[in-house]
Amino acid sequence: MAVQFGYKLAAEAFGPKELVRQARLAEEAGFDFVEISDHYHPWLDVQGHSPFAWSVLGAIAASTERIGLATGVTCPTVRYHPAIIAQAAATLALLSDGRFTLGLGSGERLNEHVVAHGYPSVSDRQAMLREAIEIIRLLWSGGYQSFDGEYLALEDARVFDLPDELPLIAVAAGGPQAAELAAEAGDAMFGTDPDASLIEAYRASGGTGPRYGEVGVAWATDADAAAQAAHETSRWSLLGWKVMSELPNPANFEAASEFIRLDDVREQVPCGPDLDGHVAAVRSYEDAGYDRIAIMNLGPDPDGFIEFFANELRPALTG
Numbered sequence: 001m002a003v004q005f006g007y008k009l010a011a012e013a014f015g016p017k018e019l020v021r022q023a024r025l026a027e028e029a030g031f032d033f034v035e036i037s038d039h040y041h042p043w044l045d046v047q048g049h050s051p052f053a054w055s056v057l058g059a060i061a062a063s064t065e066r067i068g069l070a071t072g073v074t075c076p077t078v079r080y081h082p083a084i085i086a087q088a089a090a091t092l093a094l095l096s097d098g099r100f101t102l103g104l105g106s107g108e109r110l111n112e113h114v115v116a117h118g119y120p121s122v123s124d125r126q127a128m129l130r131e132a133i134e135i136i137r138l139l140w141s142g143g144y145q146s147f148d149g150e151y152l153a154l155e156d157a158r159v160f161d162l163p164d165e166l167p168l169i170a171v172a173a174g175g176p177q178a179a180e181l182a183a184e185a186g187d188a189m190f191g192t193d194p195d196a197s198l199i200e201a202y203r204a205s206g207g208t209g210p211r212y213g214e215v216g217v218a219w220a221t222d223a224d225a226a227a228q229a230a231h232e233t234s235r236w237s238l239l240g241w242k243v244m245s246e247l248p249n250p251a252n253f254e255a256a257s258e259f260i261r262l263d264d265v266r267e268q269v270p271c272g273p274d275l276d277g278h279v280a281a282v283r284s285y286e287d288a289g290y291d292r293i294a295i296m297n298l299g300p301d302p303d304g305f306i307e308f309f310a311n312e313l314r315p316a317l318t319g
Helices: 016-029 053-063 084-096 111-114 124-140 176-185 195-205 225-239 250-256 262-268 276-288 304-319
Strands: 004-009 031-035 066-072 100-104 145-148 153-157 169-171 188-191 209-216 293-295
Touching: 004 016, 004 066, 004 304, 016 031, 016 053, 016 304, 031 053, 031 293, 053 084, 084 100, 084 124, 084 145, 084 153, 100 124, 124 145, 124 153, 124 169, 124 176, 169 176, 176 188, 176 195, 188 195, 195 276, 209 225, 209 276, 225 262, 276 293, 276 304, 293 304
Parallel strands: 004 031, 004 293, 031 066, 066 100, 100 169, 169 188, 188 209, 209 293
Antiparallel strands: 145 153
């Protein structure tokens, strides 16, 4: 199957109406899907936004016709109960006429601590995610359902509005154990690094579904402007997942990323208008085995990037 290219909606950097507008532009530009983060807080205060992802997705479903939709990703264990996510995903699948993929992960302290239920260890989070997926699938099977797990429970619940074709569940994998979980409990895998070993672990555990990857680029007509914007709003992304999953608030990300230099951004993110650099960044995910690649623009001009994708980047990637 041909590789599909998506547009990452940066819900930490834009308000809800702007995100819907960008999704419509992405559809017109030929993107295959849009993916949205599901946060309560932004990574940094300077980003200034964090609307409710599910409301934004509903508005996108109502104002687009073709483009796929995905959460990248939702944590269904602390801030949300999986029964709520089962209902929300089923509703969105109906509103979008089957265009929705449910991306799930074990979460970040940044968003999950807000309900004051604590933030579990990595092993507990993975076990909770497995139970959450079991509950979601149970509710999607129809009828009244109950569940009594080690971490999560469900009492006599039913999702009344179910689509004929259920959404795929893409499970986030930052390591081999999570890739195994994606293969065993999910329908697809979601990754943020061009690491072929994750794909290999997913396939070795029996995973045969789509492999979603997320790549950051910083497009602008001026390379310095692109790098400056990426450094100002997105330097947190260079910290690595072990740090990113544990810090509780934007102020902590501000402090942790204080020593990331502009040159560090330039070394890890293609910055500016150069087509070859952006193609190479996307190709690294394709070469690793991803076949659904969401591109997140860290530059200052979303409209310019979407036009660049339509006129230059997609033709180079698919030609």
